[in-house]
Amino acid sequence: EAFIDFSANINPLGPSPQVWPALQAALPRIVHYPCPEGRELKEKLAGHLGVPVEQLVLGNGGAELIYALTNFFAPGRVVVSSPTFGEYGRGILHPPMVRIKLDAGKNFALEPAPFEKLVQAGDLIFIGNPNNPTGVLTPREVVLQLASLAGDRGATLVVDEAFMDFVEHDQSVARDVSSHSSLVVVGSLTKVFAIPGLRLGYLVAAKELARNLEQALPPWRVNALAQAAGLASLADSEHLAATRRIVARERQFLAERLQHLGFSVIPGQANFLLLHGRALGVTGEALQGFLGPKGVLIRLCHSFDHLDEYFIRIAVRGRQENEKLVSLIRDFLREKEGQGCG
Numbered sequence: 001e002a003f004i005d006f007s008a009n010i011n012p013l014g015p016s017p018q019v020w021p022a023l024q025a026a027l028p029r030i031v032h033y034p035c036p037e038g039r040e041l042k043e044k045l046a047g048h049l050g051v052p053v054e055q056l057v058l059g060n061g062g063a064e065l066i067y068a069l070t071n072f073f074a075p076g077r078v079v080v081s082s083p084t085f086g087e088y089g090r091g092i093l094h095p096p097m098v099r100i101k102l103d104a105g106k107n108f109a110l111e112p113a114p115f116e117k118l119v120q121a122g123d124l125i126f127i128g129n130p131n132n133p134t135g136v137l138t139p140r141e142v143v144l145q146l147a148s149l150a151g152d153r154g155a156t157l158v159v160d161e162a163f164m165d166f167v168e169h170d171q172s173v174a175r176d177v178s179s180h181s182s183l184v185v186v187g188s189l190t191k192v193f194a195i196p197g198l199r200l201g202y203l204v205a206a207k208e209l210a211r212n213l214e215q216a217l218p219p220w221r222v223n224a225l226a227q228a229a230g231l232a233s234l235a236d237s238e239h240l241a242a243t244r245r246i247v248a249r250e251r252q253f254l255a256e257r258l259q260h261l262g263f264s265v266i267p268g269q270a271n272f273l274l275l276h277g278r279a280l281g282v283t284g285e286a287l288q289g290f291l292g293p294k295g296v297l298i299r300l301c302h303s304f305d306h307l308d309e310y311f312i313r314i315a316v317r318g319r320q321e322n323e324k325l326v327s328l329i330r331d332f333l334r335e336k337e338g339q340g341c342g
């Protein structure tokens with residue numbers, strides 16, 4: 001059954017059209033082991049990111065590398081801003097978690113002051129930029145301020161840039177790893193290349209750390225098909241440019257329409273939006289209860305720390321689908337109003 005899925009944050013354009021023939025061509029290669037560390041893809045990705053190839057580690061999705069970092073560093077504590085992606089700090093070690101609460105009143109903007117107060121030696125700090133589920137983008141200067149703080153205190157800062165490719169004016173710090181030895185950047189290619197079922201991610205770290213991590217992880221993590229899809233996607237810069245353009249346009253469309261309907265919309269810069277329906281008395285569960293049977297999925301957010309049942313995350317999709325979502329939400333609100341009057 002074809003659902004319209006606003007709950008997962010995948011490129012609304014789908015994969016580059018170049019990916020399908022590349023996968024066809026790569027199919028016979030599944031009878032061989034792939035290149036252990038994905039050398040060709042690494043080189044192309046290094047060029048794309050503007051970083052030395054020796055700083056790159058590829059992974060079977062960004063999540064694999066997020067887990068690997070916590071396992072590898074064995075940190076005294078993991079420090080995160082909250083709400084954020086739930087996988088930070090997970091792995092075999094379960095280090096104590098310190099959560100810095102982002103202020104909803106300030107639209108969940110990340111500020112360095114609370115980090116300055118509590119970061120100590122041995123901490124592994126994770127921040128998402130843009131952050132999931134808020135979509136809030138932190139300026140590069142602020143991230144670098146945190147990287148310097150981590151360096152000064154003997155801590156490490158991991159910046160998860162899984163959604164940075166969707167941002168129009170990107171604030172990536174991948175190139176700053178060379179000048180900040182306590183900075184690690186993790187990226188996901190499953191979102192922007194729309195291949196979550198194939199899995200592909202990367203990490204940028206100081207050369208020695210990248211080498212050590214590569215040795216700590218098993219070979220052949222990125223399979224032959226994922227390598228082929230990655231190469232084909234990277235070669236299609238037009239698809240990437242169109243993605244950024246359309247996501248920016250459609251994000252604005254959705255934000256305006258939903259605000260007009262009475263939702264509060266957090267000013268995110270990613271391919272998804274966080275909204276809340278408290279003023280309308282609309283919980284995520286009530287809305288999903290209406291949309292689900294009509295084949296439309298949204299992401300309820302009460303499972304995120306510090307978010308209540310009124311918060312809802314929706315992916316930015318194509319115009320037709322976005323119009324359908326807005327129109328169904330309008331129907332829901334009318335129906336709700338009618339019930340209130342009756």
Ligand SMILES: Cc1ncc(COP(=O)(O)O)c(C=O)c1O
Nearest residue numbers: 061062063085132162188190201
């Ligand atoms: C913020 C964030 N980082 C990383 C990931 C991991 O992505 P993947 O393992 O598919 O590359 C996700 C997936 O949802 C995410 O939301």
